[in-house]
Amino acid sequence: MGLQRFAIFTNPKIEDVLESEVQRVLHAHAHKTEVRPDIEGLVIVEVEDVPAVCDMLCAIRSAHYVMRLTAILDLPQTTDAVQALVRHIMEDPVNRLPDISKAEFFRVRCTRLGLHSFRSHDVEREVGEAAHEYHKIPAKMRGATTILRVDVIGDKVVLGVQIHGEELSKRLHPEFIRDASIRPNVAFAMLHLAGYGEGEVLMDPFVGSGTIALEAAVRFPNNKIIGIDRSDRVVKGARANAETLGLTNVELTTANARNLKSVVARSSVDCIVTNPPWGIRIGKNEEMEDLYRGFLASATEVLKIGGRIACLLVRWEAFLHHCRSSGRWVVKMARPIRTGELNPVLFIVERVEDTMWNNIKRDIFVLVGDARKGDGVTTLESFKKQQVAVADGAASGEKEEAGNGHEVEGEEAVEGEGAMRPRRRFSQ
Structure with missing residues (x-):
């Protein structure tokens, strides 16, 4: 043959x-x-x-x-x-x-x-x-x-x-197309690289004409797919596209990407794959920063720990900054993908434990415990000494990897618990 x-x-x-x-x-x-x-x-x-x-x-x-x-x-x-x-x-x-x-x-x-x-x-x-x-x-x-x-x-x-x-x-033969729509083959690649699979709940908070949601629905007909957009006209168009393909596992609704918990329950989504506005034709830097900040904060509430976000971005610096500064995300991938004359970057980030917030809560607990023993000056000095001790421990090599982008940097006694609690710091 x-x-x-x-x-x-x-x-x-x-x-x-x-x-x-x-x-x-x-x-x-x-x-x-x-x-x-x-x-x-x-x-x-x-x-x-x-x-x-x-x-x-x-x-x-x-x-x-x-x-x-x-x-x-x-x-x-x-x-x-x-x-x-x-x-x-x-x-x-x-x-x-x-x-x-x-x-x-x-x-x-x-x-x-x-x-x-x-x-x-x-x-x-x-x-x-x-x-x-x-x-x-x-x-x-x-x-x-x-x-x-x-x-x-x-x-x-x-x-x-x-x-x-x-x-x-x-191949999707949409009834409704937006100018910024990506091709279904790019949507397939985004879903694949995000590790989206059977039995997982998917959300697209900037659904547009529905390319990503429809591609996921065709591939996984038994999965729950949720698409939202703030425009009624866009949601109606995406719904018409889904009906043309005979898809029944796509839920499309009008909502704001900054308030995802109005659509789904807390920690109920496995994966968010989306193509947000790129800010090429409209949108000042401040507006894009506000959009990404609000979206990430909202996604933090609805994604499960270990859940992923995959999104294509052109003005990606603000998105990356908010991911790193929040302590709630680990960047898994940053890959340019050629689409037309542009080279947007596909970012995949994973939701992790709120390490930075846990650090703050722990430090407040220590400060309150010290305050019971002395005045505010003593408390502040005690807190500074703890930070110096941690830094000295790290400098002498007394640290070990703790996984998920965290490091254990020495240990300290936590009053009232009778145990050693690791001091954690988010590192990217």
């Missing part, structure tokens, strides 16, 4: 998610998978030529599109790069020009990433004319039965024939 090579594209920086899913879906049929570090967003797979292989490839949810791979060429580094590329292809059309001889109509599509002196449309026009002359098949912009792909990624050119109609990442 022969082997075929397919090129599968996704958003740059989530190639590992795509490769993992390819191996899982194709299983024994995949002989080899390869992530090309010199071609962003690409995974190449060699697979057995079996009747169901195209159906299996089209079921991959982290993919943007799939093509039957013809060739990978170097982009000519000349002033007439597109014309030089076409000449190079036509020098050996059997091995370099994708075979569309059985097509009734065709069209050329080009995805271009990087800095070039030409546009995607220039590639589509020039290659389309050459393919028409060679195969004698008419080109058709709409309703073409075959899509010839010529993708220019940096200084590489990937040629092949797309094995499906419209892009796989448009």
